[in-house]
Amino acid sequence: MIRWIFRELRNNKRFSAFFILNLALGLTGFLCLDAFKSSMDAALQANSKNFLSADLAVESRRDIRDDEIKAIRGKLPQGAQEGRLVEFFSMVASKGGSRLVQVKAIDQTYPFYGELILGSGEKIQSTSSKEALQQGRAWVYPELLSQLKLQVGDEISIGQLKIPIADVIQEDSSQTFRLSSLAPKIYLDLGVAQRSQLIQFGSTKSDVYLLKLPAETSVGALMAQMKTVVPDPMVRFEDPEEAGEDSARALQYLSDYLGLVSLVALFLASLGTAYLYRSFVSQRFKSIAILNSLGLQRSQAQWVYIGQLSALGLVAAVVSLIAAYFLLPFLAQILRTLSPIDIPLQLSLKTSFLALLMGALGSLIVCYPFLFPIRRIKLSQLFQEESQIKLGFRWTDAALFLPSLVFYYVLSVWQANSIKVGSVFVGLFFASLAVLLLIGWLLIQALKYFPKDLLWYVKQSLLQLQRRPVASVSAVVALGLGSLLINLMPQLKESLKADLESPRNLKLPSLFMFDIQDDQIDPLVSFLNERNIRMEFKSPMVRGRILAVNGESYERVEDASQIQSREEEAEVRFRNRGVNLSYRDQLSSSEEIVEGKFYEGVWDGNTENPFELSVEKRYAERLNLKLNDILLFDVQGVEMTGKITSFRTVKWNSFQPNFFILVQSGVLEQAPKTFLGAIPQMQPNEVAQIQDALVASFPNVSMVDVARSVKRIFELGEKMTWSLEIMAALSLLAGFVVLFSMAQHQVQMRRWDLNMLKILGAKAGDVQKSLLIEFGVLGLIASFFGVTLSLALSLILNLIVFDGTFLMNWKWPVITLISVTLLSMCLSWIASFRWVNEKASVILRGDRA
């Protein structure tokens, strides 16, 4: 049997080669992604203590109270070491202008793990001297020097302090994969920072206690104990594993989505493989019948083909492993632009095993439906005149594709790490597939109605398309999906960019200000008025936390091991956070009520009635809040009860101060608060001038340069989408390999027809034209509908999911349309050249297969 398996494959080298090529192409993207994921996980594991710079961190956005510190200390094992770190945003001023920076104020013990490498070559570890910082100097990230045109030794102002730059930080082991960091970091001594009076009430900061524990300590158990003595969810406990996860969230999301795109490539490759296999095996029904007549059991015949499939799948897996081995260094280069630490990408044993399993099992699952009908072969069919045995299609055969669909769905959920995202992906994917199938089918049927007086080779092309519907529709689907993907990313990007730069009906402000103290608001408004600038969107902000929903305690989620998906992870993150509250009488231009009624009037504190709340819709969905829910808040020690009376949508990219929860007037006016505000659009040089002036007069007020931030966000997005685009290109490539395989197979099948045409008087050039037109039309139909679907999909995603505007990018659809059509023609030309130009006399010598 083994001899049979290999003899047939050896005798069908072309089929074997294309089968392997198809499957290997699909598997390569998948394997590269798996290697990327496992290498990233390994890097996270290896560096997790460095990210946290401790064994355990206790962190809060408010000051951690003395009683809480005492309770934590009470649980610490003998030999534990403590350190403290405060992180906050601040403005830095210098001769080169002003900038928002992220200040990391550290004590002598920092970092317990990892190191900082300075420009001078000095390595800063826990035991190293931090004399430079204690002397009131700073270590800064290199981008701050380049942005403000500074050098080591120059002086910068932070708050009231004049701080010389002691050195530049070349490497920071605590630097994570976070892509959202918009401000360069600057290291100060904790004592110096506290003296600067920059950290005031309500400042946007993190108070962190870092703990180094004896080696034998169980961090998980200790964390659980500490959570019981510090129940407030605003105080978070983080171990190195969580820190790694947390820091690489953006990359993990990216790899989830890359995984999904790689699945499209895998699907297209499977489509090509299935198509090839269907043709291969259906040509063998007669041989199977003959072997059956000679005594071979049909089940034995099936085993021969199952063996062949597994062998081909395994070879494809090996090929894809080799391809992935050579591709990984390129992927590593892309990753280097996204990650601050070097992640050595390598194929693990697990990935290699997965490749072999997917190759052998995947090819079986995809191709088995074509093997199953072997059971229906009847020996009597050998006595019929036809050169081939045709078994026909039964609707029950369709059920055999069910395992492939389930397999694909499971892979999607696994790749996305989310049932929701995986299901949405599979839903959208199969909906697109169904649309393309339907359109392909309808169009091909519509070719019946073409005019009769066309040139013969045009007519032949259209007839071929119409009369070989399986091949035509498969090609439309393969190229259509590829075109959809390749065009979707640029479309989305174009709209998101436009929306980010200028949200619908809204004008972006120039500066967004936060951490404005209550007593600074009037002087700040006057300061701006004197310069003929009106302060916009003045919004109070009060810190609070939700204690209970409808009387049920709103406690922290204790067991992180129960988190199964990215959605649950996000929900827990939101739940464990405090909430910023604000109040205003009217909605801002970036808000819209979508359910309920926005509160009116001032709350009467003398009644029993709760005050009214307006909650942002998605926030409510995440926390499972409903209209009329009663929320109990703790606002700086005071408990107060509110009722949800409306849900709002918010355009967050408006850069207007917006809040998840708005509280009715008359509730928070007397609570300690800070303010947020914005400065309307101005010329860039005016923005720089007013920012420098504000920093000089209000040093604790932090400001985000909106235009610069939008640019930075877009640059980061560009890096992320680039890798998605590469994966989409791989899918299109898979689509082309499918098309090429089909073209090869079709032309081979039609070899005698092509020669017959020449015998009937057709010129070889006209025969070639006929094929070019046929595949050109296929490419055009597929790319047109692929592009149209991508536009529809990006319209839906932009308007519904991202709640933004839709801006059509004309360049990509046109490029896709032309290039897919031309490439289809080129591929058909390459695939058919040999057969079209062979001597027609072979028809007299050969036997029609």
Add this chain to the structure above:
Amino acid sequence: MSLKLNEIKKSYQQADLGIEVLKGLKAEVKDGEVVAIVGQSGSGKSTLLSLLAGLDRPDSGSIEVFGSEMTRLTEEEMTDFRARNIGIVFQQFHLMNHLTALENVMLPLEILGENEIEKKATEMLQLMGLGHRLTHFPGQLSGGECQRVAIARALVVNPKILLADEPSGNLDTETGEKVMDVFFDAVKKRNMTTILVTHSEQLAKRCDRQLTLKLGQFQ
């Protein structure tokens, strides 16, 4: 004289070995004559047919068809010449499976850019007794019907010469006889010069003349 073969030689290279298939064939065929070429497998029948159809060129010698020396024509001229003057019927039918019977017969007319294509093709199929099978695909026709479609396709352009390669070779005796009745009837009515390659003694006897090809030469 409709066909004249002058000292036709043809050899093929197989590995390093040159095999001489046709060794200086000479023959003349009169207008409207139906000639059977018989011979064993490997005697060079198919090679001869491919030279007569202009699908291949002899190493030496010439082929004259109605006074024009075919061997001097360029590839493009040859294609055109074949389309207008030579009809071919194959043992394997070689119909286009994706085209209906009618579309198969229309095809050579379309390639030649003729008028009233559908009418001519329909008439030809009706003549072959296939008027009720016009919209059927080859897969829906019996072997005998397929061969009749193939004959109709060969005759529809009114070629001056008809070449047939074992036209009943793939059919059972009864069907084969019926098909050949239609075939002979059609060529005789048109007074068409016909070269018929066959193994069948019986079929060869129905022709005006027999030429036996043995070891690359007519005996």
